Amino acid sequence: MEVYVPNRACSCTRCCTRGLMWPTILVTLGVLMLMSEFDVVRFHYTWPILLIVAGVVKILASSAPTVGHHNHVIVDRIMGTGPAAPPPPSPPPPPPPFDPSQGVPNG
Numbered sequence: 001m002e003v004y005v006p007n008r009a010c011s012c013t014r015c016c017t018r019g020l021m022w023p024t025i026l027v028t029l030g031v032l033m034l035m036s037e038f039d040v041v042r043f044h045y046t047w048p049i050l051l052i053v054a055g056v057v058k059i060l061a062s063s064a065p066t067v068g069h070h071n072h073v074i075v076d077r078i079m080g081t082g083p084a085a086p087p088p089p090s091p092p093p094p095p096p097p098f099d100p101s102q103g104v105p106n107g
């Protein structure tokens, strides 16, 4: 079973849809306030539309497919769902032992 963890760097449908929540709410708020400003309908009658819009975006985001989704690297390693971690780099070889007969190197 794969655990879904939102990832801003991912470009799958679910992650992209989740990113639309606040822009959609802000645009809706702007439209509602504009309608109120032009006396089309007062804002205190229309503000629940914000809740409806947030719910619709939430439903769309939770039902969107996760094909191609990439969890965070740490989650992938814990769950064992990601690519294997590269082996750690080998340490550099130790310097050759000092030979007094060759003198002290300059520098």
Ligand SMILES: [Zn+2]
Pocket: 007, 010, 011, 012, 013, 014, 015, 016, 066, 068, 069, 070
């Ligand atoms: Zn994703």
